[in-house]
Amino acid sequence: MVHGLPAKLCADGLVLPEGPRWRDGELIFSDMFGHRVAALSGCGVVTTLARVTQQPSGLGWLPDGRLIVVSMLDRKIRVVGKDGSADVLVSIGDCAVDRCNDMVVDARGWAYVGSFPASQGATAWERIDNSPMAAVACVDFRDLDNIRVNIAATGLHMPNGMVISEDGRTLIVAETAGRRLTAFDIDQDGGLANRRVWADLPIRPDGICLDVQGAIWVATPLDQPAFLHVREGGEVIATVDGDGLGGFACELGGEDGRTLFLLEAPYPVQPDAPLGRIRSVRVDVPGIRKSDGNAQ
Numbered sequence: 001m002v003h004g005l006p007a008k009l010c011a012d013g014l015v016l017p018e019g020p021r022w023r024d025g026e027l028i029f030s031d032m033f034g035h036r037v038a039a040l041s042g043c044g045v046v047t048t049l050a051r052v053t054q055q056p057s058g059l060g061w062l063p064d065g066r067l068i069v070v071s072m073l074d075r076k077i078r079v080v081g082k083d084g085s086a087d088v089l090v091s092i093g094d095c096a097v098d099r100c101n102d103m104v105v106d107a108r109g110w111a112y113v114g115s116f117p118a119s120q121g122a123t124a125w126e127r128i129d130n131s132p133m134a135a136v137a138c139v140d141f142r143d144l145d146n147i148r149v150n151i152a153a154t155g156l157h158m159p160n161g162m163v164i165s166e167d168g169r170t171l172i173v174a175e176t177a178g179r180r181l182t183a184f185d186i187d188q189d190g191g192l193a194n195r196r197v198w199a200d201l202p203i204r205p206d207g208i209c210l211d212v213q214g215a216i217w218v219a220t221p222l223d224q225p226a227f228l229h230v231r232e233g234g235e236v237i238a239t240v241d242g243d244g245l246g247g248f249a250c251e252l253g254g255e256d257g258r259t260l261f262l263l264e265a266p267y268p269v270q271p272d273a274p275l276g277r278i279r280s281v282r283v284d285v286p287g288i289r290k291s292d293g294n295a296q
Contacts, residue, residue, distance in 0.1 A: 014276035017263040022253025030056035058103025095137035109142035114159035161207035174205035207249025221246030252287025
C-alpha cells in the first residue's frame with residue numbers, strides 16, 4: 001500500500017478548490033468560495049477564467065467544446081465564455097432538492113448533477129451523518145436548441161463526486177453521508193437503473209476520479225487519510241494524507257496521466273480565508289485519457 005507519498009505544492013492562496021478536470025495541459029477547477037473558475041498551468045500559474053458569484057462547483061464541456069459550470073446557489077448551469085462571462089445556459093430548478101453541487105458530463109452529451117439535501121445549506125457538512133435524501137438530475141445537452149432536464153435518481157445520501165466508466169455504461173456516485181460509492185447502469189436515453197453499492201467506505205467521500213484499471217481515488221474533507229485509492233468492493237489499495245487539511249476533490253492528469261492532483265482546504269471551511277491549496281503526487285496507474293476533458 002502506498003502511504004505518505006511526497007506531495008508537491010502546485011498552488012496555494014485558494015479558498016475551496018473543487019470540481020477539477022484535466023484538459024489541454026491544464027487543470028481546470030472551481031474555487032467555490034473564491035467565486036471563480038480557474039486554470040492551473042503546468043508551471044504553477046493560476047489564471048481566472050470566469051467569475052461565478054453564486055458559487056461554482058462541477059465542471060464539464062458541451063459537445064461543441066464550450067466549458068460549463070454548475071452555479072450552486074441559483075441552481076443553474078452556466079457557459080464560460082472566452083471573455084470571462086458566465087451566462088446561464090439552463091436551470092436545474094425543481095430537479096435539484098436544494099443547491100446544486102458536483103457534475104459529470106457524458107461524451108454523448110448528458111450531464112449528471114448532484115444536489116445538497118433539503119434545508120442543509122452551508123451546514124450540510126456539520127449534520128452530514130443525519131442528512132436527508134437528495135437527488136441526481138440528468139441534463140440532456142445532445143440538442144442544444146432543446147435542452148431537457150429531469151430527475152435521474154432519488155433517495156441518495158448527499159450525492160457528491162461522480163465518474164463515468166471508460167465504456168460509458170456506468171455512473172458511479174459518491175454518497176457522502178452514506179459512506180459509500182454507488183453505481184448505476186446508464187441506458188440509451190441517459191436514464192439510470194440497476195442501483196447497487198460499488199464500495200462501502202471507511203470515510204465520507206467527496207470528489208472522486210477514475211483510473212485505467214477501474215479503481216477510484218476518493219477525497220474526504222472530514223476524515224484522514226484525506227485521499228483513498230479503492231477497488232470495486234471496497235479494498236483500499238493506497239492512501240495519501242492531507243497533512244492537516246481535508247481532501248475535497250482529486251483528478252488524474254499530467255502529460256502521462258499519472259499525476260494525481262489533490263484539492264485541499266481546512267475543515268470547517270473558512271469562506272473568507274485563502275487557506276486552500278492544490279498539491280500533486282505521482283502514481284503508478286494513470287487516469288483515462290479524455291480528448292474532451294469530461295470525466296469518463
